[in-house]
Each structure stands twice: as structure tokens, then as C-alpha cells.
Amino acid sequence: MSVKILTGTHYMLGDHACAEGAIAAGCRFFAGYPITPATEIAEWISIRLPKFGGVYIQMEDELASMAAVIGASCGGLKSMTATSGPGFSLMVENIGLAVMMEVPCVVVNIQRGAPSTGLPTLVGQADVMQAKWGSHGDYEIVAYAPASCQEMFDLTIEAFNTAERYRIPVIILSDEAVGHLREKVVIPEEKAIKLIERKKPDVSPEEYIPYKTNGDLVPPMAIAGEGYFVHMTGLTHDERGYPAISGEAHEKLVRRLIDKIQKNRGDIIKFEEIETDDADILIVSYGITARSSLKAVQILRKEKIKAGLLRLITIWPFPYEKIEEYAKKVSKIVVAEINSGQVRGEVLKAIKNDLPVIGVHKLGGDLITPYEIVEKIKED
Amino acid sequence: MEIRLKEELKHPLSKWIREDRWPHIWCSGCGIGIAMSSFLYALEELKIEPREVAIVSGIGCTGRVAGYVKVDSYHTTHGRPIPFAIGLKIAKPEMKVIVFSGDGDIVSIGGNHLIHAARRNFDIIVICVNNFNYGMTGGQFGPTTPYKAKTTTTPYGNFEYPFNLPYLAASAGATFVARWTVLHTYYLRQSIKKALKRNGFSFIEVISPCPTGFGRPNKIGEAIDEMKYYKEKSIIKNGIDPKDAELSFHGGNIVVGEFVEIERASYIEILKQSIEEIKGGQK
Amino acid sequence: MEKSKENSKPFWRTPLDYREIKKIKGKVFILEDLCKGCGFCIEFCPTGSLERSDKLNSKGYHPPIFNPEKCTGCGFCEKICPEFAIITEKIEMEVK
Numbered sequence: 001m002s003v004k005i006l007t008g009t010h011y012m013l014g015d016h017a018c019a020e021g022a023i024a025a026g027c028r029f030f031a032g033y034p035i036t037p038a039t040e041i042a043e044w045i046s047i048r049l050p051k052f053g054g055v056y057i058q059m060e061d062e063l064a065s066m067a068a069v070i071g072a073s074c075g076g077l078k079s080m081t082a083t084s085g086p087g088f089s090l091m092v093e094n095i096g097l098a099v100m101m102e103v104p105c106v107v108v109n110i111q112r113g114a115p116s117t118g119l120p121t122l123v124g125q126a127d128v129m130q131a132k133w134g135s136h137g138d139y140e141i142v143a144y145a146p147a148s149c150q151e152m153f154d155l156t157i158e159a160f161n162t163a164e165r166y167r168i169p170v171i172i173l174s175d176e177a178v179g180h181l182r183e184k185v186v187i188p189e190e191k192a193i194k195l196i197e198r199k200k201p202d203v204s205p206e207e208y209i210p211y212k213t214n215g216d217l218v219p220p221m222a223i224a225g226e227g228y229f230v231h232m233t234g235l236t237h238d239e240r241g242y243p244a245i246s247g248e249a250h251e252k253l254v255r256r257l258i259d260k261i262q263k264n265r266g267d268i269i270k271f272e273e274i275e276t277d278d279a280d281i282l283i284v285s286y287g288i289t290a291r292s293s294l295k296a297v298q299i300l301r302k303e304k305i306k307a308g309l310l311r312l313i314t315i316w317p318f319p320y321e322k323i324e325e326y327a328k329k330v331s332k333i334v335v336a337e338i339n340s341g342q343v344r345g346e347v348l349k350a351i352k353n354d355l356p357v358i359g360v361h362k363l364g365g366d367l368i369t370p371y372e373i374v375e376k377i378k379e380d
Numbered sequence: 381m382e383i384r385l386k387e388e389l390k391h392p393l394s395k396w397i398r399e400d401r402w403p404h405i406w407c408s409g410c411g412i413g414i415a416m417s418s419f420l421y422a423l424e425e426l427k428i429e430p431r432e433v434a435i436v437s438g439i440g441c442t443g444r445v446a447g448y449v450k451v452d453s454y455h456t457t458h459g460r461p462i463p464f465a466i467g468l469k470i471a472k473p474e475m476k477v478i479v480f481s482g483d484g485d486i487v488s489i490g491g492n493h494l495i496h497a498a499r500r501n502f503d504i505i506v507i508c509v510n511n512f513n514y515g516m517t518g519g520q521f522g523p524t525t526p527y528k529a530k531t532t533t534t535p536y537g538n539f540e541y542p543f544n545l546p547y548l549a550a551s552a553g554a555t556f557v558a559r560w561t562v563l564h565t566y567y568l569r570q571s572i573k574k575a576l577k578r579n580g581f582s583f584i585e586v587i588s589p590c591p592t593g594f595g596r597p598n599k600i601g602e603a604i605d606e607m608k609y610y611k612e613k614s615i616i617k618n619g620i621d622p623k624d625a626e627l628s629f630h631g632g633n634i635v636v637g638e639f640v641e642i643e644r645a646s647y648i649e650i651l652k653q654s655i656e657e658i659k660g661g662q663k
Numbered sequence: 664m665e666k667s668k669e670n671s672k673p674f675w676r677t678p679l680d681y682r683e684i685k686k687i688k689g690k691v692f693i694l695e696d697l698c699k700g701c702g703f704c705i706e707f708c709p710t711g712s713l714e715r716s717d718k719l720n721s722k723g724y725h726p727p728i729f730n731p732e733k734c735t736g737c738g739f740c741e742k743i744c745p746e747f748a749i750i751t752e753k754i755e756m757e758v759k
Contacts, residue, residue: 003659029467029470029471031463031466031467050654050655050658050659051658051659053655053659055470055651055655057466057470059463059466059496060492060493060496061492063459063460063463063493064460064462064463064466064492064493064496065463067456067457067460067461067463067464067467067493068463068464068466068467068470069467070456070464070467071436071454071463071464071465071466071467071468071469071471072467072468072470072471073467073471074454074464074467074468074471075467075468075469075470075471075472075475076471076472077470077471079467079471093457094457094460096457097456097457097460101454223471223472224434224452224468224471224472224475225431225432225434225452225472225474225475226431227431228452229430229431229450229451229452229453230452230453231398231446231447231452231453231454231455232453232454232455233446233447233454233455234455234456234457235455240400242398242400242401242447243447243455381696381697383694383697383747383748384694384750385692385694385750389692389750390750391694391747391750392741392750393747397747402697402747403697403746404746406745407699408699408700408701408724409699409701409702409703409745410745411745412745413744413745413746413747414703414742414743414744414745417742417744417745417747418742421742562743562745563707563743565739565742565743566742569742602701602702603701603702603703604701604702604703604706607703607706607707608706611707
């Protein structure tokens, strides 16, 4: 009896949908450490993954988890870890390693009330900036923000595909509300799911140069044990992978790592536009708050106020161009998020005129209700 | 630079060396080169092919070994070669995964990972080159620096006691524990060969001179003087309790030998069996 | 009883198989430009066949110089060199 993914319609926990999405995407290695509210992902994976021949290993801490995830990916397995704010803070150093070594992997951050231990069992959305700037240095990252259990499934598969395609660590910035929500999730047939695998070298080991690209900025990846004798290091390196300690080598390498994502923004950035064609007020939101924002749009429309919602599906890379486009059409932008204004700051960066950008913020623990958004909009 | 005199007369280990990065950066008298060559001779004598081997190292002088050996090698972040090697071994269980790193990397920042990998009896070999200081950053003290030793951050003498590394590894659950100095090239080679042939967690501490970071501040002299000290003071005591494996620079001895060799089911063995049973629907 | 050139012992101290056993000598090649003058090979050679030369290599160190007379081909110098700068060969010699 062969094991299959759970094709069908389910009433599923968000965390479980994420875990099942990982399995459907081909993930066969999970290293993690239990943390509320991401523990359910680890628990589901520890039951399901071995049935597919995959390995669940619970490491001694999040530092080891991230290192093991990168090691397994270097050995050829699609790997993932899941954590929350405090664990993510421990993982950031090795996320930098994954960026530098160009190793594909997926890191799920089910955000909770922060900073520090914060509110382990309550919602937060305050790790947005950390997803982009958590590790030291200049680098680009891709972060998805699921707003429903269905998206927990779909975006996890998308995250693996993006990771494999661009050889980067990809972050799923979910939140405790979506992670602990139970909703309808439709899982398709396995053959209907499109998967992307990492580019493999098409030359012999003697001719292979580990970090040489053919103009598309993503080098093909050789895994261990196939005779390619790769050397991967976190030090600044040249095309052969050997340490190259000079400003010139650093400029070349880091510029390519940044361009790898920035030049492909068009393919990576995703958002949903609801009732924005004639909108006069634009609400920008993501995650669970996007659902409150959607209801707020509906309430406002009933009162004949022309509101629209721009729901960010990828928070990083940030869609500055789209915001700039709307800034010319609307009379105000409202950003609703459960933090002190992290995405609002990015929206302000994108606007060239002095359009008012209003923030509807809560710092963690409570959801922002649709009425709070409506009231804030009507206030001005 | 090539390690050969003429085409027919090349160093027997030249196939293992990335000759385009040779010569290496280690100081005159540093023992890391000897630890590395003992390891490569062990691989040669067992006729292991380069593509079966993966080396993972961390940050530090010993960590640079990964960059010189012509196998799949990974130079990771400080303290994290052991969990990296765990992930790599699970993905490629047929490969021999060796963690080759220094005392600061494995025992200080990586201490937690060391004891857990030993506890799991995970199938990796950890070769920890102990030169009693943090060499790469200029010679600061670490958890293996002897009591009262002088380093750049213990200018008045170290007032901390060091670890007994074989004891640490053995009590955490390592099933093969050995300590040799770089002078004992033959025995070191034999221990590495044993570790390569077995499953489970193997820990080999290799004591090395560090004239720049440790020898000079502590008035031991040149590296040759430190090596002569090893010759004079080392005693081979195979099979003793690692608790008694003394390592003293204050008049005592340097006890070397293979201290622990236990047969116990290793992580990969249990994992493989477990997955077979789960897939077969028995669990 | 004839005595060999190398075997000057009396008959009753001569091993019976001394004609079949080969004596091993060694040849040591130094890759001079790799030497960093640590002195390990010189100090730990069991027969004292290596000596510090007065020559300077390109790094400014004095590489060792090899004297083949007493070398037994043990290969320890090759194993103890941290720079991979020594290559040794074993030569079997007929004992006449």
C-alpha cells in the first residue's frame, strides 16, 4: 500500500495544512524544536513524514535545527523547519549561511506576541522586518504570508518551489491565528501539483564551477556524494566556492545574491487586489488581519465609501511599485497590521507624494476587528 | 601550488588535496597539518574513495581543513558543524561524514551539539584538534585552556578549569573515544581507521602545538619544544576510564590512548529500521 | 666460513635466512619551497638522517637536507611533516 498525500476536502488546522503542504511539495527532512504555536506542524510531520520515507529529527535547539536543515539540503533532500519568534531569532545566523551558500530550504515562522517570550499562545505579526533583516548583512529573502488554512497548504508548496528555483531560504510568515485556525482545505491530486526541482549541473565534475551562472544568476547545485567535490563556505567566495577575501569578490558575490531576487521580482511578488479598481481608500494588509480588512471593505462599500484591499501574499520582496501606482490614484492608504507599523514603514518608503498613510495597529495578542478599521478610516 | 617534484614523483596524498589552494595558511610548527595528513593517510590505507567522504568544519584554524581537502566539504558557521553533519548524514547515509574542527568550535560554542550528537550515538566522526586556545582570533583562552595558562584574554593566568574532553564525550554517550597527540601519527591513524569502519559516534581529540597562540605566551618555546614535551610526558593508557585521562601541563602527564569502544545501536541503524517498519505499516 | 661485507658477526650469531631477507633503505625527497622550518622531521627521525641545511627557501626558512647513509625508509618524516613537503620511497636492497 503506497502512501499518498491526503487528496480531498478536509476540515484542517492551519499548522497541519502547512505540514501536509510540505509533504506534498516533496519535503523529506524536518528538523525542529517544539515551540508554541508551531508545535502542531512538528507533530503532524513526525507522524506523516516517516510514512513517505522522510526523516523527522528533533534537534536540541533551533540553532541546530537550522544547521541540520541546511546540511540535509546540501545532501539533496528538500528540508524545512518550523518555529516562532524566539526560535527564529536563534535561526537567523544560519539563515545567513543558507543565503551565502545558496542552499534551498523553507523556514516557517508562526508569529506570536513579541518581543522576547511575549505571548506564546496569542497572535502577533511583528516579525516582518526580522524576516528581511534578521541576519547580519545585505541580502534578499522571499517571505509569504498565508491568510487562510488553504493558503497554508498552497503557499508552502509555492515556498518550496521558490526555494528550489532560486536557491534561497524562503520564509513562511504565518501567524498564530491562522496557524491555529480550523477551516476547509482542499488538497488536490498529487499529479495536479506542480513542483520545481533545483537546477542540477549539466557538465562533468572536472568542468563544474560551483557558483558560475549562465546569466540567469542562479548557479546549478551539485549535492554531496556525486563526485563533484563542492566546497561551500560562509566566507565570501569566488566562483569556485573558495574563500576570496577582497572587496572586489564581495561586491561581485553579494551583488549577485541581491540581484538574484531583485531582478526576478516580477515572477516572485504576489498580491491580491479586491475592489481596488475604483477605490478611493486603499487598505494594505496581510495574514489574519487581511481577513478583517476584507470585511472592513465590505462594510465601507455598503456605506458607499469606495474602499479596496491590497492583500500582500509575498511581504518580501515588497511591492513598492504597486504601492506607488496606487498612491497616485487613491486619497489615502490605510495599513492594518498587528505590530507597531513595520509594513506601514515600507509603504511610506514607496510613496513619493505626501499622501496620508494611516496605520491601524495593535501590538499583539488581539486581532484587529473590521469595525476598528472602519472607525479609524472614518475618523479622518 | 602542487605537491610534487616531477610528474612521477608526487606526494601520495596529492589526490586528496585541492592543489590550487596549496600551500596552506597554518603557522610554522602548527600541528593541524599533521592531523589532516594522518586523517588522509587513514582514508588511503582503507582504500576509501573521495566521493564517499564529506567533511564539515566550523570556524577557526582547524576549520580551514575543509577548504583544502578535495572532497565534498562544507565550511559552516561557528559551532554548528555537528548539526550540519547530522542533516547531511541523514540525507546521505552511505557517505562517511567527518566533522573536523577545533576545540573552541566544537566544545565551546558547539558544546551543546557535541553532547547531543554523542547522546544520540549519531553516525559521525568528530576529530577535535585541541591546541588549548582560540588560534584564529589571536590566542584567547577557551574551555580547554589549562588552569593558570596565559593567553591574550587571561593576561594574569587562566582562573578557570578546563574540560577533560574524552570524559565529556564518553559521559554524553560517545561509543568510541580516543585522544592522541600529533606526534603519535601511527596511533592516530589507527584510531581514525577504526572510527571510519564503525557506526555510531566517534570522538577523537588530537592535541596539537600552537606556537603562536599558546606556546609563546606560556614560554613553552617553539613548536618543536612543545612536541618534545609531548614525547616526554605522554603515556599511552588504552582502555582506562576517561575520568582518569589526565592532561596536565603542570608536571603531570598527558594520557593518550583509545579509552572507550562500545557496541551500541547507532542512530542511523535505528532510524533505517524504524522507517522500514513505519512504511511497512507495522507501526 | 665466509663473512659478508655487511655481516661481520660470527657464524653462530648470523640468522639462517639472512640471504633471503631484504634490507630496506629509504630515499627522502624534500619539496623545499613548502618547508616552514618547524624542525619536526629533523628532531624525530630515528636515525638522524635529516639535518637543517644552511640553504634558504623562497619563504626564508632552512629546509632539511637528507643523508641516505642510515635511512631505513620508515617514512616517519613524511607522516610528521605538517606541510606535506616530504616524499619518501622504500628501496629493497640485496644483502650480499
